[in-house]
Structure formats: structure tokens, C-alpha cells
Amino acid sequence: GQNIDQPTEMTATEGAIVQINCTYQTSGFNGLFWYQQHAGEAPTFLSYNVLDGLEEKGRFSSFLSRSKGYSYLLLKELQMKDSASYLCAVQWVPSGAGSYQLTFGKGTKLSVIP
Amino acid sequence: DTEVTQTPKHLVMGMTNKKSLKCEQHMGHRAMYWYKQKAKKPPELMFVYSYEKLSINESVPSRFSPECPNSSLLNLHLHALQPEDSALYLCASSHGRGSGVYFGAGTRLSVL
Numbered sequence: 001g002q003n004i005d006q007p008t009e010m011t012a013t014e015g016a017i018v019q020i021n022c023t024y025q026t027s028g029f030n031g032l033f034w035y036q037q038h039a040g041e042a043p044t045f046l047s048y049n050v051l052d053g054l055e056e057k058g059r060f061s062s063f064l065s066r067s068k069g070y071s072y073l074l075l076k077e078l079q080m081k082d083s084a085s086y087l088c089a090v091q092w093v094p095s096g097a098g099s100y101q102l103t104f105g106k107g108t109k110l111s112v113i114p
Numbered sequence: 115d116t117e118v119t120q121t122p123k124h125l126v127m128g129m130t131n132k133k134s135l136k137c138e139q140h141m142g143h144r145a146m147y148w149y150k151q152k153a154k155k156p157p158e159l160m161f162v163y164s165y166e167k168l169s170i171n172e173s174v175p176s177r178f179s180p181e182c183p184n185s186s187l188l189n190l191h192l193h194a195l196q197p198e199d200s201a202l203y204l205c206a207s208s209h210g211r212g213s214g215v216y217f218g219a220g221t222r223l224s225v226l
Contacts, residue, residue, distance in 0.1 A: 033215060042204055042217045043157065087156055091215070099145055099164035100208075102215050104156035 002026045004105035006088050011111045012078055020073045020108045022088030030100055033089040034062050034073045036082075037107070043087055046073070075110075083112045117141075118218035120205050126224045129195060135221045137188040137205030146188040147215070148180060149204040157204055163188060164210075195225045 003025040012018040024032070031050035035043035047055055049064035049071060061074040073086055088105040118139045127133050137146065145164050149157035162170035163182045177199075179191040188205055202222050208215040 035217075042202075042220045045214045045216055048214050089215075094170065099162050099169040100210060101159060101162060101170060102147070102206075103159065107156050 002090055002092065002103040004088055004090055004103065006086075006105045006108045008106065009109045009111070011113060012075075014078055014080060014112055014114050016078050017074065017076050018078060018110065020075075020086050020088075020110065022071045022073075022105055024069050024071070024088070024090050024105075026069075026090050026092050026103075028093040028095065029066065029090065030093060031091040032062075032064055032071045033091060033102065034060075034071075035087040035089060035104075037085045037087060039085075046086075078112050080112050080114070083110060085109050118205055118207055118216050120203075120218035120221050122221055123219065124222050124224075126226065127192065127195065128226055129197070131195075132191070132193045134192065135190040135203055135205075135223075137190075137207075137218055138186055139207040139216075139218075140186055141207065141209075141216075142185075143207035143209050143216075144185065145208045145210050146182065147206040147208075148178075148188070148190050149206060149217075151202045151204060151220075161190075192223075195223075197225050200224045 006022045034046040037043045047062040054063045059076045064071045085107040087107045121136045148160040151157040160174045161180045166182045181189040202220045204220045205218040
């Protein structure tokens with residue numbers, strides 16, 4: 001099975017930087033996604049890492065180390081609207097299956113305070 | 115355009131009803147997914163269609179029946195559901211390997 005671990009909750013101050021970590025153990029690993037989800041809404045795609053290293057997209061960056069089974073999402077210049085759940089998701093191919101599957105971690109609820 | 119459209123947005127049904135959830139994407143994605151999400155839990159995979167063929171069924175009860183009429187459409191037929199099936203049902207699509215997986219806004223289902 002897939003084992004994906006991320007902190008349950010985090011709190012950070014407006015304007016600051018926060019790093020949300022994700023560790024995973026999986027077979028057939030193909031890539032790692034980060035999603036943002038506000039309460040009652042669908043997940044919004046933030047980033048996708050398939051190779052080791054840092055991917056930067058505006059205020060959001062995501063890092064992957066495949067050998068360590070580790071990723072993080074970095075949010076800079078935090079805004080109140082960044083308060084949401086952040087979901088780490090692993091894309092993998094089940095043995096014998098012809099398509100990719102996406103399995104989510106439990107999510108990290110980020111609260112941004114003034 | 116990364117839009118995945120789901121209808122209806124909300125659905126209330128009784129345990130004897132038959133209803134269908136619909137999902138549409140025009141991004142040329144060849145993989146489409148159904149996920150179920152309960153409150154304060156992550157999305158859980160139900161079905162994967164790849165090139166219009168069912169490739170993964172995560173041991174979902176037969177009261178949920180997926181259908182992929184063509185490469186742009188994905189349906190989920192519901193029959194004889196239970197109250198515990200009340201959840202947010204999410205459709206997603208992707209090109210496959212090396213591309214993003216994009217979610218629709220979801221259908222919030224309540225079974226009475």
C-alpha cells in the first residue's frame with residue numbers, strides 16, 4: 001500500500017514563510033502533487049514534481065527527493081487567503097495496471113494569523 | 115483551460131432513488147477519475163478510466179456504477195445508496211504521466 005505522512009495542522013503569521021513537509025513510502029512511484037483545498041471546495045492543483053529538485057511558481061515552491069521519499073511545499077509572503085488544507089498526493093502505477101493512480105495524504109490544515 | 119465541469123453541484127436523494135452524476139472535460143485528457151471525499155478526510159479513489167476503459171476499481175460497491183460514454187464524458191450512476199454514502203464526489207482528469215491532475219468542483223451528495 002501507499003504510506004503518506006504530513007503534519008495535521010500548522011499555524012503561521014501573515015507575511016511569513018511556511019514549509020509543509022510530506023514523506024511517503026510507495027511502490028511504482030511516478031510523481032508527487034500538492035493541492036490546496038478550502039473548506040467545502042474541490043482541491044486546486046498547485047504543483048507537480050517528478051524529478052528531484054525545486055519547482056517554483058510564484059509564492060509557492062515544491063521540492064522532491066525521491067531517494068529520501070520526501071517533499072515539501074514552501075509558501076512565501078503568506079496571505080490570509082492561504083488558510084486552507086494542503087494535500088500531498090503521490091502518483092503511482094499499481095502492479096499490472098495500465099494507468100496511474102493518485103493517493104492523497106491526510107492533509108495539513110494551515111491557519112494564517114494576522 | 116484546465117476546467118473539469120461536474121453536474122449537479124448538489125444532489126439530495128432517497129435510498130430507493132436512481133440518479134447520475136456527470137463530469138465533462140475538453141482538455142483532451144485520456145485519464146478520468148472518480149473520487150469520494152468525506153468531511154475532514156482526503157479524497158479517496160473510486161474508479162479510473164484510461165482511454166475510455168475502466169482500468170481501476172477500488173473495490174467500490176456495485177450501487178456505484180461508472181460509465182465513460184466518450185473521451186470527454188464520465189458518469190457515475192447511483193442506485194440504492196445508503197446514508198453513509200453522503201459525501202463530496204469529485205471528478206478529475208489528466209493526460210497521464212507527467213501531467214497535472216485537475217479536479218472538478220464536485221457534487222455534494224446527501225442520501226436520506
